[in-house]
Amino acid sequence: MTLKVNDNWIPPFQLATLGLRHCHLGSRFPSWLYSQKHLNYLDLSYSGIIGTIPNIFWSSASQIYVLDLSFNQIHGQIPNLTNAAQLEVLSLGSNSFSIALPLISSYLIELDFSNNSISGSIFHFICYRANELNKWQILYLSGNFLQGELPDCWMNYQNLMILDLSNNKFTGNLPISLGSLISLQSLHLRKNNLCGTIHSLENCTALMTLDVGENELVENIPTWIRERFSRIVVLILRSNKFYNLLPKELCDLAFLQIVDLADNNLSGEVPRCIHNLRAMVTMNSHAGKAIQYQFLLYASRAPLIATLLEDAFVVMKGREAKYERTLNLVRIIDFSKNNFSGKIxxxxxxxxxxxxxxxxxxxxxxxxxxxVGTMRSLESIDFSLNQLSGEIPQSMSSLKFLNHLNLSNNNLTGKIPSSTQLQSFDASSFSGNDLCRAPLSGNCSEHVSIPKD
Known part of the structure; x- marks a missing residue:
């Protein structure tokens, strides 16, 4: 839908709530909004606005408690909002802001500045009013050019449930005060240059999602993970420098659905207790429901329960994809690019x-x-670049959902099991072995499998 009005139009009404999400409003910020004196909820996301937000809007919008201007092309300045006590949700994500972070009211509950071009440090932004407790519960700053070390004053954010600082240029160790975030359920620090250990997170016992992938973290995977992260659902540690053995305590994480330890220096055998990962054995009663977090808004006439969906970037079938509404259906183990040995x-x-x-x-x-054929939900198997031997199990031909397979560069021998499924894969899925039958060329009569047992 498109809403076209004259620049000097003054509406003959006063609104409390206005939602124009995905409506085309023209490139300029709608000036007729300045006449709305009772507006408390405004959603202009995905509305094609280009340019700046006039200062007159900020001065006329002191009564708004939910403001969503995300997914536009807005740029320019944002005023000091430390006195905007009414404002509880401010969403300016996915725009073109290239400013330093403005000071924000401590009464805010949700703040989204993700996917802009904001640069500089976040020290003053986070540590402003260092002795004052903040109400913030959700903070999205991902996808910017923020840099420097993470400040060590997170003890003022006891209510924080979701913290996303991923895809920036942060450096240094994780600050000790992160451990004071006892309400934290979702922490995303992916794609930064953070180093050191994750020991400061030991007291974040409410965590359900932890993504610290693609950093420079160096340590053993701690054994306290069983007691301290007992509620964890998504654990992504890929592309760091974690080393040594995989602790058996990992097996006791009953809710774990996604475990990505790829591209580290882990070694030894995979613990046989891996079958204790109960969320990968049977679908729970919440399967199909999005992983979500709820929080309260108070500025409306009656407290309102708001809901946010969890998302995660997951590598599957050789590609990275973002999962949100279907995240709770995903079950993945990725131990690739390590030094694991022994038998599967x-x-x-x-x-x-x-x-x-x-x-x-x-x-x-x-x-x-x-x-392996009893794992009927398998869609992707990658055992390539190992030293596996023997024949491909006949039961693999019964994996009806399998659409990605890579067994290349092992010591496998014999015939590829006959099935419509396996013969549909490219020959590269089986190359670098001593195998025969389609999709590979060659006559199986020329191959004699000699069992090693």
Whole structure:
């Protein structure tokens, strides 16, 4: 829909709520809004606005408690909003702001500045009024050019539930005060240059999502993960420098659905207790429901429950994709690009609802578990670049949902099991072995499989 009015139009009404999401309003910020003296909810997201927000709007909008201007092309200045006590939700994400972060009221509950071009430090922004507790529950600053070390004054944000600082240029260690965020359920620090350990997060026992992928963190995966992160659903540690053995305590994370440890320096065998990951054994009663967080807005006449959906960037089938509404349906294990050795534990085949398993680029030996075909939910298998031997299990031909397979560069021998599913893959899925039958060329009579047992 398109809303076209004259520049000098004065509406013959006074609104309390206005939602024009995905409506075309023209490139300029609508000036007729200045006449609305009782507006408390305004959503102009995805409305094609280009340019700046006039100062007259900020002075006339002191009664607004929810303001969503996200997904436009707005730029320019944002005034000091420390006295905007009525404002509880401010969403300016996915615009063209290239300013330093403005000072914001401590009464705010949700703030979104993600996916802009904001640069500089966040020290003054976070540590302003250092001795004053903030009501903030949600803070999105991802996808900017923010830099420097993370400030160590998070103890003032006891109510914070969601913190997303991913895809910036932050450096240094994780500050100790992050551990004071006892209400924190979702922490995204992906794609920065953070170093050190995650020990400062030990007291963040409410965490359901932790994504610190693509940083420079160096340590063992801590054994306290079982007690302190007992509610964790999404654990992404990929592309860091975690080393040593995979602790058995990881197996006791009953709600874990996505575990991505790829591209680290982990070694040793995969614990046989892996079948204890109960969320990968059976779908729980919440399967299909989005992972969501609820919070209260108070400025309206009656408290309103607002809901935010969790999202995560997950690598599956060789591609990175963002999952949101379907995130709770995803079950992934990615241990690729490490130094794991030994056999693939038979117990992994008990994970009946696992959709993707990637063990590539390791030193696994022995056979592919014969019962792999019982994992009927598998859509993606990558065992490439290991030292696996023996034949491909016949049961693999019964994986009806399998649409990505890579067994290349191992020591596999014999015939590729005959099935419409397996023969539909490209020959590169099986190359670098001593295999025969379609999709590979060559006569199987020329190959004689000699069992090593």
């Amino acid at each position: 534990p038979l117990e992994v085949t008990n994970l009946k609802v696992l959709q993707s398993v990637n063990l590539s680029n390791n030193f696994f030996t022995g056979r592919i578990p014969e019962s």
